[in-house]
Amino acid sequence: MISNASDRRMFGKNALHCLGHLLRVCPAHSQLTPQERECLARCAANRSFAVEIGVYHGASTALIRQHLDPGGRIVGIDPHPAGRLGFSLERNVALREIARHPGAQFDLWRMTSNEAAARWDEAIDLLFIDGDHSWLGIEDDWTNWSRLVVPGGSAVLHDTQPKPGSAELDSVRFYREVIAHDSRFEFQESVETLTVLCRL
Ligand SMILES: C[S@@+](CC[C@H](N)C(=O)[O-])C[C@H]1O[C@@H](n2cnc3c(N)ncnc32)[C@H](O)[C@@H]1O
Numbered sequence: 332m333i334s335n336a337s338d339r340r341m342f343g344k345n346a347l348h349c350l351g352h353l354l355r356v357c358p359a360h361s362q363l364t365p366q367e368r369e370c371l372a373r374c375a376a377n378r379s380f381a382v383e384i385g386v387y388h389g390a391s392t393a394l395i396r397q398h399l400d401p402g403g404r405i406v407g408i409d410p411h412p413a414g415r416l417g418f419s420l421e422r423n424v425a426l427r428e429i430a431r432h433p434g435a436q437f438d439l440w441r442m443t444s445n446e447a448a449a450r451w452d453e454a455i456d457l458l459f460i461d462g463d464h465s466w467l468g469i470e471d472d473w474t475n476w477s478r479l480v481v482p483g484g485s486a487v488l489h490d491t492q493p494k495p496g497s498a499e500l501d502s503v504r505f506y507r508e509v510i511a512h513d514s515r516f517e518f519q520e521s522v523e524t525l526t527v528l529c530r531l
Contacts, residue, residue: 361390379403385462389425393432403435448475456484466501
């Protein structure tokens with residue numbers, strides 16, 4: 332009962348936000364800080380083919396889209412599960428948010444990153460991982476997608492550096508224990524919880 336009431340409150344809040352976004356009075360939500368956004372925009376500059384895992388409201392997809400080569404393409408992957416009305420408010424916001432920021436071509440693949448990986452074999456020059464932050468989730472993403480990054484291309488990973496005062500996420504531990512030792516990639520920089528690697 333309590334959880335139904337709190338579900339209803341959450342749904343009402345999300346629906347209101349979606350309406351606010353439609354009316355341009357609410358921004359798309361994102362956990363990226365301004366410094367992380369600035370870093371991601373730099374990583375997207377002069378790149379032509381990006382994959383983003385974890386779209387949510389499309390704020391980072393729109394940012395990448397704006398900074399890629401105008402002739403480039405970004406594919407955002409997110410299952411965007413349907414809510415109680417049978418559709419995803421988050422996907423609705425994301426499609427509008429990305430459309431509001433002209434730039435490279437974009438596609439949103441409504442599926443998990445594992446499902447997308449099973450039908451993907453194209454090389455990419457920017458990989459942004461910000462989906463399932465569990466150990467298994469990021470392990471799958473790293474295994475399936477890092478191999479597709481071309482030499483000189485970038486892999487950018489959100490929530491992979493510790494955040495002072497917050498509990499350590501699996502994604503931070505997986506980065507430190509596994510990705511940081513991956514000899515195919517070289518560390519370039521970290522900005523807050525964002526890590527940037529270059530494919531050798
Ligand atoms: C932190 S949000 C992404 C935020 C977005 N990158 C931004 O900065 O605005 C995480 C998103 O990952 C999605 N997600 C969770 N598991 C996923 C998976 N296995 N494959 C793709 N997306 C996933 C969730 O649906 C959610 O929308």
